[in-house]
Amino acid sequence: MMSNCDNFEYLTLGVCLDNLTLFSKFLQDILMKHQIKVKQISQMNVVLDELYSNVVNYSSAETFTLGVAVDHVTIALIMKYQGLLFDVTKSPEPDTTSPLAERKIGGLGLFIVKNTVDEFHYCVENNDTNVITIYQKVEK
Amino acid sequence: MKVQIKRNQSELEVTVFGSLNTETAPILEEEIRQKWDEEIKSVVFDFQDLDYISSAGLRLLLLLSKKFAEPKKVAIINIKPEVKEVFLMTGFDAIIDIK
Numbered sequence: 001m002m003s004n005c006d007n008f009e010y011l012t013l014g015v016c017l018d019n020l021t022l023f024s025k026f027l028q029d030i031l032m033k034h035q036i037k038v039k040q041i042s043q044m045n046v047v048l049d050e051l052y053s054n055v056v057n058y059s060s061a062e063t064f065t066l067g068v069a070v071d072h073v074t075i076a077l078i079m080k081y082q083g084l085l086f087d088v089t090k091s092p093e094p095d096t097t098s099p100l101a102e103r104k105i106g107g108l109g110l111f112i113v114k115n116t117v118d119e120f121h122y123c124v125e126n127n128d129t130n131v132i133t134i135y136q137k138v139e140k
Numbered sequence: 141m142k143v144q145i146k147r148n149q150s151e152l153e154v155t156v157f158g159s160l161n162t163e164t165a166p167i168l169e170e171e172i173r174q175k176w177d178e179e180i181k182s183v184v185f186d187f188q189d190l191d192y193i194s195s196a197g198l199r200l201l202l203l204l205s206k207k208f209a210e211p212k213k214v215a216i217i218n219i220k221p222e223v224k225e226v227f228l229m230t231g232f233d234a235i236i237d238i239k
Binding site: 017018020021038039042043045046049050052053056094096097099100101103105108109111112115116 | 159161162163191192193194195196198199202205206209210211220221222223226229230231234235
């Protein structure tokens with residue numbers, strides 16, 4: 001998906017679970033300002049929740065930056081954090097078919113992200129910073 | 141998130157308002173734990189006012205389902221289409237009764 005989004009707004013905060021609410025409000029306010037549908041705001045909130053909770057639980061990063069941009073066709077998110085370098089787009093497929101007794105929860109979060117957004121990219125910047133970029137087509 | 145929990149004989153009725161995510165799922169888990177006893181045979185969640193659910197919420201539903209050791213003892217009513225999508229995507233519709 002080509003995106004010409006260049007109106008990014010950024011929020012940088014310390015990495016702790018409590019700050020999820022602030023990142024979520026930041027995201028939600030920008031999406032509402034651009035009159036994105038409630039359904040799509042919910043989806044983007046899930047995406048943020050899954051990726052940010054991964055950062056809190058596994059990265060050892062100290063700060064997290066969320067960038068959000070919207071134009072008439074695309075929602076773009078950029079997430080930057082240091083700590084452990086890990087390509088979140090290459091997580092193994094989770095178990096979605098086993099019977100109840102054998103069902104495991106692991107890996108569902110990133111699976112949900114992959115299956116929700118149109119584009120999900122990862123790269124390392126300056127040898128020490130994880131950068132996740134997401135594009136989602138605006139629903140009319 | 142706000143939650144209302146009612147006991148109806150052997151069934152627990154749980155109404156969730158807001159979002160069920162990494163931050164709120166442990167709070168709901170604790171609220172349910174406080175109301176829990178061995179006489180409970182099923183749980184029904186009313187998701188009419190649930191805006192979204194993440195994998196942290198799914199984890200809680202899976203843990204509850206495993207307590208009953210058989211599928212569909214945990215049910216959901218009044219689910220919104222965007223929330224239902226997450227259940228279908230993850231195969232949770234096979235273990236949770238979505239009414």
